[in-house]
Amino acid sequence: xxxxxxxxMGCGNLDIMVALGQVHAIEHRFWARETSPDWWDCIxxxxxxxxxxxxxFRLRKATFLELCDLLSPAxxxxxxxxxxxxxxxxxxxIALWKLATPDSYRSVGNLFVMGKSMGxxxxxxxxxxxxxxxxxxxxxxxxxxxxxxxxxxRFPNCGGAKDGTHIPILAPDHLGN
Numbered sequence: 001x002x003x004x005x006x007x008x009m010g011c012g013n014l015d016i017m018v019a020l021g022q023v024h025a026i027e028h029r030f031w032a033r034e035t036s037p038d039w040w041d042c043i044x045x046x047x048x049x050x051x052x053x054x055x056x057f058r059l060r061k062a063t064f065l066e067l068c069d070l071l072s073p074a075x076x077x078x079x080x081x082x083x084x085x086x087x088x089x090x091x092x093x094i095a096l097w098k099l100a101t102p103d104s105y106r107s108v109g110n111l112f113v114m115g116k117s118m119g120x121x122x123x124x125x126x127x128x129x130x131x132x133x134x135x136x137x138x139x140x141x142x143x144x145x146x147x148x149x150x151x152x153x154r155f156p157n158c159g160g161a162k163d164g165t166h167i168p169i170l171a172p173d174h175l176g177n
Contacts (some may be wrong), residue, residue: 040090040112068092074128086121094118095125125132 050060057064068088075092077085090112098108099122109118143159148160157171 009156040093044093045089057093058100059096064092065089071125071132074132075124078171088124091121091125096120105170 007027008064048056050109053059053061053064059067071092075088078089079085093165094112094114097103098105101108103111104120105122109115112118114121147157150156150161
């Protein structure tokens with residue numbers, strides 16, 4: 001029996017044969033699956049209060065939106081005929097969620113209804129922060145004043161702190177106290 005029905009039969013005849021069970025319908029595969037961005041669009045952006053933003057993104061929604069505005073020149077993309085571009089807000093949210101939680105790239109991608117390109121969004125946001133904001137935020141200041149301030153509260157030879165976390169560092173023998 002000829003298996004290439006597209007040349008020998010019209011569409012209507014093939015439909016009749018499928019209905020009668022003479023041939024089996026082939027499941028069509030698409031390059032993208034049906035998804036829904038409802039969690040991000042309808043819940044996080046519309047319903048969450050500042051306490052939920054702080055718990056999940058480690059910043060308030062107003063700060064998040066300000067960050068998005070600052071990063072927009074580097075992250076804004078145009079829609080194509082193939083698909084809509086990710087919004088700046090969604091790119092920043094993906095990056096912040098990944099950086100703020102121990103979730104895997106796969107689980108963050110599923111949460112934000114993203115595929116493999118989700119990892120690229122994290123890198124692009126990090127690059128945009130480095131390019132546009134790092135010089136505005138990180139300044140060395142007067143290092144000796146900082147070290148003296150930590151020494152006054154019994155943290156000798158300390159030049160900074162990160163998120164209240166204490167990380168023991170073994171100093172070289174000739175520099176340790």
